[in-house]
Amino acid sequence: MSQFLEISGLCAQIDADGQEKQILRGVDLSIPPGEVHVIMGPNGSGKSTLSYVLAGREDYEVTAGTATFHGQNLLAMEPEERAAAGLFLAFQSPIELPGVNNANFLRTAVNAVRRARGLEELDAVAFLKMAREAAKALSMAPDMLKRNVNVGFSGGEKKRNEVLQMTLLQPTFAILDETDSGLDVDALRIVAEGVNRLRAPTFSALVITHHQKLLDYLVPDRIHVMARGRIILSGGPELARQIDQEGYTKFLAEVA
Amino acid sequence: MPAVTQTREAVEKLGQSTYKWGFETDIEMDMAPKGLNEDIIRLISSRKEEPEWMLEWRLAAYKTWQAMTEPKWAKVGYPPIDYQDAHYYAAPLKKPGPKSLDEVDPELLRTYEKLGIPLHEQAMLAGVEVPEGERMPVAVDAVFDSVSVATTFRKTLEEAGVIFCPISEAVKEHPDLVRKYLGTVVPAGDNFFSALNSAVFTDGSFVYVPKGVRCPMELSTYFRINAKNTGQFERTLIVVEEGASVSYLEGCTAPMRDENQLHAAVVELVAMDDASIKYSTVQNWYPGDEDGRGGIYNFVTKRGICRGARSKISWTQVETGSAITWKYPSCILQGEGSVGEFYSVAVTNNRQQADTGTKMIHLGRNTRSTIIAKTISAGRSDSTYRGLVRVQPKASGARNFTQCDSLLIGDQCGAHTVPYIESRNMNARIEHEATTSKISEDQLFYCRQRGLSEEDAVGLIVNGFCRDVLKELPMEFAVEAQKLLQISLEGSVG
Ligand SMILES: Nc1ncnc2c1ncn2[C@@H]1O[C@H](COP(=O)(O)OP(=O)(O)O)[C@@H](O)[C@H]1O
Numbered sequence: 001m002s003q004f005l006e007i008s009g010l011c012a013q014i015d016a017d018g019q020e021k022q023i024l025r026g027v028d029l030s031i032p033p034g035e036v037h038v039i040m041g042p043n044g045s046g047k048s049t050l051s052y053v054l055a056g057r058e059d060y061e062v063t064a065g066t067a068t069f070h071g072q073n074l075l076a077m078e079p080e081e082r083a084a085a086g087l088f089l090a091f092q093s094p095i096e097l098p099g100v101n102n103a104n105f106l107r108t109a110v111n112a113v114r115r116a117r118g119l120e121e122l123d124a125v126a127f128l129k130m131a132r133e134a135a136k137a138l139s140m141a142p143d144m145l146k147r148n149v150n151v152g153f154s155g156g157e158k159k160r161n162e163v164l165q166m167t168l169l170q171p172t173f174a175i176l177d178e179t180d181s182g183l184d185v186d187a188l189r190i191v192a193e194g195v196n197r198l199r200a201p202t203f204s205a206l207v208i209t210h211h212q213k214l215l216d217y218l219v220p221d222r223i224h225v226m227a228r229g230r231i232i233l234s235g236g237p238e239l240a241r242q243i244d245q246e247g248y249t250k251f252l253a254e255v256a
Numbered sequence: 257m258p259a260v261t262q263t264r265e266a267v268e269k270l271g272q273s274t275y276k277w278g279f280e281t282d283i284e285m286d287m288a289p290k291g292l293n294e295d296i297i298r299l300i301s302s303r304k305e306e307p308e309w310m311l312e313w314r315l316a317a318y319k320t321w322q323a324m325t326e327p328k329w330a331k332v333g334y335p336p337i338d339y340q341d342a343h344y345y346a347a348p349l350k351k352p353g354p355k356s357l358d359e360v361d362p363e364l365l366r367t368y369e370k371l372g373i374p375l376h377e378q379a380m381l382a383g384v385e386v387p388e389g390e391r392m393p394v395a396v397d398a399v400f401d402s403v404s405v406a407t408t409f410r411k412t413l414e415e416a417g418v419i420f421c422p423i424s425e426a427v428k429e430h431p432d433l434v435r436k437y438l439g440t441v442v443p444a445g446d447n448f449f450s451a452l453n454s455a456v457f458t459d460g461s462f463v464y465v466p467k468g469v470r471c472p473m474e475l476s477t478y479f480r481i482n483a484k485n486t487g488q489f490e491r492t493l494i495v496v497e498e499g500a501s502v503s504y505l506e507g508c509t510a511p512m513r514d515e516n517q518l519h520a521a522v523v524e525l526v527a528m529d530d531a532s533i534k535y536s537t538v539q540n541w542y543p544g545d546e547d548g549r550g551g552i553y554n555f556v557t558k559r560g561i562c563r564g565a566r567s568k569i570s571w572t573q574v575e576t577g578s579a580i581t582w583k584y585p586s587c588i589l590q591g592e593g594s595v596g597e598f599y600s601v602a603v604t605n606n607r608q609q610a611d612t613g614t615k616m617i618h619l620g621r622n623t624r625s626t627i628i629a630k631t632i633s634a635g636r637s638d639s640t641y642r643g644l645v646r647v648q649p650k651a652s653g654a655r656n657f658t659q660c661d662s663l664l665i666g667d668q669c670g671a672h673t674v675p676y677i678e679s680r681n682m683n684a685r686i687e688h689e690a691t692t693s694k695i696s697e698d699q700l701f702y703c704r705q706r707g708l709s710e711e712d713a714v715g716l717i718v719n720g721f722c723r724d725v726l727k728e729l730p731m732e733f734a735v736e737a738q739k740l741l742q743i744s745l746e747g748s749v750g
Pocket residue numbers: 014015016021023041042043044045046047048049050059
């Protein structure tokens with residue numbers, strides 16, 4: 001059994017207008033170090049919820065199951081502790097922070113995790129140099145660092161900004177929630193390269209996507225299909241191509 | 257009962273650790289007996305070796321005050337103040353010479369050090385991230401309780417013809433200027449607190465910038481309330497002549513106290529043709545403990561008059577302290593084409609109450625005013641923005657833009673916006689925008705996912721919310737203000 005990321009029997013619900021709504025109904029998933037895993041599945045099946053629960057969003061109540069990261073009980077940690085431990089979530093819908101300068105936000109975040117990881121903090125000059133290089137590698141306009149976090153960013157710019165944050169925060173486990181949605185082919189390739197640059201024997205990723213295109217660049221190790229709050233099927237890279245061609249209906253019918 | 261004592265101690269400890277500036281300096285004080293009457297006023301005046309006209313002025317104000325009653329219209333509540341139960345004069349006994357720092361009581365210098373007051377340039381530059389060459393020197397006039405003890409950078413200012421000195425000194429050395437302007441913007445009888453101030457004011461600053469002079473440095477006064485039960489009544493008068501300009505910084509802290517301390521300052525600004533005055537305040541007086549015990553009552557009258565054409569007065573304030581704040585820095589826009597600005601951040605936490613805002617009185621043609629007010633409420637605090645925009649019949653072409661934004665943290669606090677608009681001119685254009693928001697869970701979670709603690713996340717979001725105001729502050733103050741915002745909101749989430 002790998003000690004990297006282990007999810008077992010994970011159930012989670014949300015309080016929606018006073019009604020408890022069960023979303024995750026027993027998720028089992030194991031990701032070894034150095035691998036890229038993919039979750040596909042119809043809208044509303046719980047993919048984003050899984051990523052939020054792993055990242056520690058408090059609105060979701062975990063009612064059963066476990067999740068460990070490097071053998072640690074992930075579910076007992078604060079969101080910022082999970083971040084410091086190396087978990088990163090690229091949001092499906094990145095959040096706007098009005099008035100907060102992007103570079104300043106990034107530097108505050110980078111130094112917060114560096115502190116937690118026992119590394120020296122970066123001064124403004126060293127940080128800016130690093131941030132500019134990373135932004136350039138993602139073909140981001142230099143002024144994106146000066147703008148307010150995600151405010152007035154186009155869909156594609158927001159997604160690139162997520163990848164920029166990921167690059168700078170140096171996670172060991174990244175969850176990308178539909179980071180490819182709404183990107184044109186060039187942007188898609190740039191984002192995929194951003195992920196590939198992080199690939200290492202100590203880095204794993206969980207990529208949530210609907211499209212084969214991103215996977216052409218990423219070359220995943222495993223594909224999982226999620227439906228109604230459960231992983232219903234897992235397979236090799238060919239599973240994604242099959243889904244891309246035939247849709248989910250056939251697979252859902254098979255397990256139903 | 258021991259249990260009560262323990263609780264008190266625990267609460268005090270909490271207060272100690274959350275209010276960074278809570279300490280008391282042991283300096284021998286020359287203190288007037290408690291109480292307020294004509295004799296006390298005579299005593300103040302004689303201690304300050306004032307000319308006869310000044311004493312007469314004070315006594316007249318005292319008569320006016322006696323006939324007035326305390327205003328009750330603000331949305332703040334506090335136990336009645338016993339005006340006879342305070343000392344109206346307190347001065348350090350060993351009066352240091354103002355010419356050189358060596359002559360200043362070392363104990364006092366240590367206080368300044370603790371406060372982080374930049375008395376000399378080295379200290380001033382410490383910890384501030386400004387690139388070389390962009391820095392403007394700052395002259396500091398420190399008010400320690402009632403007497404201004406040290407004035408720096410005097411020479412440079414003198415060479416430029418700028419007068420920057422304690423007002424008590426100005427009364428003696430520049431009596432014509434003081435007599436000409438004192439009380440012209442805020443008459444003694446303007447309100448209860450200004451009348452009280454006029455009767456008993458003990459110190460404050462006087463600034464005079466002659467025609468055509470751009471003041472070569474930013475002028476800064478640090479106010480500080482130290483002795484027990486001394487109300488502090490500063491009086492500041494700034495006169496800027498034709499084509500001249502000045503930027504003035506006012507910072508305030510007070511050590512912790514059990515009794516509430518009254519603070520009723522009066523600030524008057526006068527701007528002639530093409531003159532410009534920028535007045536910035538960072539106020540972090542002791543706000544009281546988590547239950548609202550102690551803390552400063554801050555009842556201030558600040559007003560500027562744009563007498564000259566195209567003159568400009570700009571108020572910027574960051575108010576994080578005091579138990580109760582009652583403050584409306586205002587502009588009277590008399591000169592044609594004159595400009596008034598008000599940029600404000602008011603933060604209340606725990607049991608703090610703030611009722612603050614501005615008045616823009618448009619008298620002249622084509623006068624313009626801008627109001628940006630950001631209110632942040634946390635804990636069980638209550639904050640009110642109260643603003644008046646008045647356009648008089650002659651003020652054709654007057655324009656005002658007002659933006660009031662409130663940010664709520666938690667669900668036990670309150671924020672209120674009370675804009676009064678009175679336009680007596682058909683040509684005036686007045687725009688008002690107001691928003692109320694909460695720090696969203698989405699924003700907090702996003703920041704925390706990136707590794708920020710909840711408090712850092714709140715600090716970042718709050719600073720973002722206040723950016724339009726903070727960017728108006730001089731660099732030195734902006735850095736301090738950002739830290740203050742964060743400190744004053746500690747413990748407000750989670
Ligand atoms: N905050 C919420 N309140 C109410 N329902 C929610 C909330 N979050 C998710 N859901 C519901 O849970 C289900 C799964 O949502 P989600 O995890 O976003 O799915 P996916 O990412 O796979 O499209 C959906 O039916 C969605 O409406």
